[in-house]
Amino acid sequence: MTEEYNYDLVVVGGGPAGSSTAFIAAKSGIKVALLEKENSIAETVRTSGVTWIESIKEFGIPDNCYNPIKNFSFVSPNNEVTISNSIATAAVLDVRKTYRWLAHEAEKVGADIFVKININEVIKNKNNDIIGVSGTGPNGKIIFHSKVIIDATGFSSVISKAMGFVTQWERFGAGAEYEATVENIDPDTWWLMVGQEYTPAGYAWIFPLGNNIVRIGVGVGKPESSIDPTQRLKEIIEKQLGPIKKLGKITPIEFHYGLIPNEGLSRKTVYNNLILVGDSAGQANPLVLEGIRYAIKFGRVAGKVASDAIKNKKTDKDALYPYEENWRNAIESKIKSAGKVQDRWIGLSDKEWDKELDIIKELKTEEFLDFIKADFGLSNMLKLAVNHPKLAVRQLFNLVKRK
Numbered sequence: 001m002t003e004e005y006n007y008d009l010v011v012v013g014g015g016p017a018g019s020s021t022a023f024i025a026a027k028s029g030i031k032v033a034l035l036e037k038e039n040s041i042a043e044t045v046r047t048s049g050v051t052w053i054e055s056i057k058e059f060g061i062p063d064n065c066y067n068p069i070k071n072f073s074f075v076s077p078n079n080e081v082t083i084s085n086s087i088a089t090a091a092v093l094d095v096r097k098t099y100r101w102l103a104h105e106a107e108k109v110g111a112d113i114f115v116k117i118n119i120n121e122v123i124k125n126k127n128n129d130i131i132g133v134s135g136t137g138p139n140g141k142i143i144f145h146s147k148v149i150i151d152a153t154g155f156s157s158v159i160s161k162a163m164g165f166v167t168q169w170e171r172f173g174a175g176a177e178y179e180a181t182v183e184n185i186d187p188d189t190w191w192l193m194v195g196q197e198y199t200p201a202g203y204a205w206i207f208p209l210g211n212n213i214v215r216i217g218v219g220v221g222k223p224e225s226s227i228d229p230t231q232r233l234k235e236i237i238e239k240q241l242g243p244i245k246k247l248g249k250i251t252p253i254e255f256h257y258g259l260i261p262n263e264g265l266s267r268k269t270v271y272n273n274l275i276l277v278g279d280s281a282g283q284a285n286p287l288v289l290e291g292i293r294y295a296i297k298f299g300r301v302a303g304k305v306a307s308d309a310i311k312n313k314k315t316d317k318d319a320l321y322p323y324e325e326n327w328r329n330a331i332e333s334k335i336k337s338a339g340k341v342q343d344r345w346i347g348l349s350d351k352e353w354d355k356e357l358d359i360i361k362e363l364k365t366e367e368f369l370d371f372i373k374a375d376f377g378l379s380n381m382l383k384l385a386v387n388h389p390k391l392a393v394r395q396l397f398n399l400v401k402r403k
């Protein structure tokens, strides 16, 4: 038997982008369904969950959802730098708790959450515009009719692909990590590890969650490298490379694996009755492959724009365009600059990485933070390109500045 539903807004994908869209839309009073294919929200974790305290506060994420980070350590084959701060600016999220909190916020304001719903088809009208989705649920076939649909399916971009609007991302990051208990870890300090032995295109990491738990992972840029991140992760743990040795005995709790788009902001994100948000829209900072705060922030924008459009009974691409305008204004130039730094980093040899860490040592804490967050243009960052006493630092920031 086929189940059939009618909603104002159907959000496909219960990650941070989908839950945040559903939250704002339902809060505005329209009828919202949030569809997730897994057995529960955040059943599978596919991310390391690092974000910024500033964003956490902006979104109202509860304090018990994260471990605050004050210090940022980098290791290259023959160099090391730690940027220290007196206050915590970054955080490692308890991903499951945070994503479930986001979904619960949506539910509290009236969104209906459906789990175990695997959406695999789109329903179109005679103009080929999307007017619903269908898939399989616990009781067989299930259909959702909707005025606007949100593609928040992450990397797989299921809805946009089914509409024929996009094809598989060709440039992306693949990451593998263990969440593990360790013997020794400073819960205030994260580690990023660079150089060929860790990964030929990307970085490895140790992110502490508190209570002697860490996430140890390896990210590999594709198609730049053919290395399997899972294999490489096992190797660097076995060899006890760099700061991994200091962790002592490592007892894995859980394994995480995921893919993140790395093609800049190449996709159009509004069509008639359809919005792409989060990873399906490619909204990630390529420098450190960070996307959670963008997924939440622009999910909320998508929820507002979609609900306004639905209330105004005009849901074509022009009516939904304010969403695209909003996020492009907010991050497009920053993400382009971050892409340039990433292009430089992806080609560095071990020796060049050692030198790059010498440049990072020259940065003040707030300059470093703006840099790693891709907040180019904030503080006096661009002045560094002209005024910094060290030529190498000026060169790095000139790269960011150049259009």
Ligand SMILES: Cc1cc2nc3c(=O)[nH]c(=O)nc-3n(C[C@H](O)[C@H](O)[C@H](O)COP(=O)(O)OP(=O)(O)OC[C@H]3O[C@@H](n4cnc5c(N)ncnc54)[C@H](O)[C@@H]3O)c2cc1C
Binding pocket: 012, 013, 014, 015, 016, 017, 018, 035, 036, 037, 038, 042, 046, 047, 048, 049, 050, 051, 117, 118, 119, 120, 152, 153, 154, 155, 156, 158, 173, 174, 175, 176, 219, 257, 258, 259, 260, 277, 278, 279, 280, 283, 284, 289, 290, 291, 292, 293, 295
């Ligand atoms: C290894 C790795 C490490 C990362 N580390 C960080 C980090 O430290 N900090 C950071 O900010 N970002 C990080 N990211 C990126 C971050 O995880 C993403 O940018 C973010 O999760 C995007 O959120 P989203 O809601 O768009 O997609 P997702 O989180 O992928 O959520 C999509 C949801 O849609 C569901 N879904 C998919 N298809 C269907 C379907 N057909 N029907 C129904 N439901 C469906 C999925 O099950 C999932 O729940 C990392 C990514 C990877 C791969």
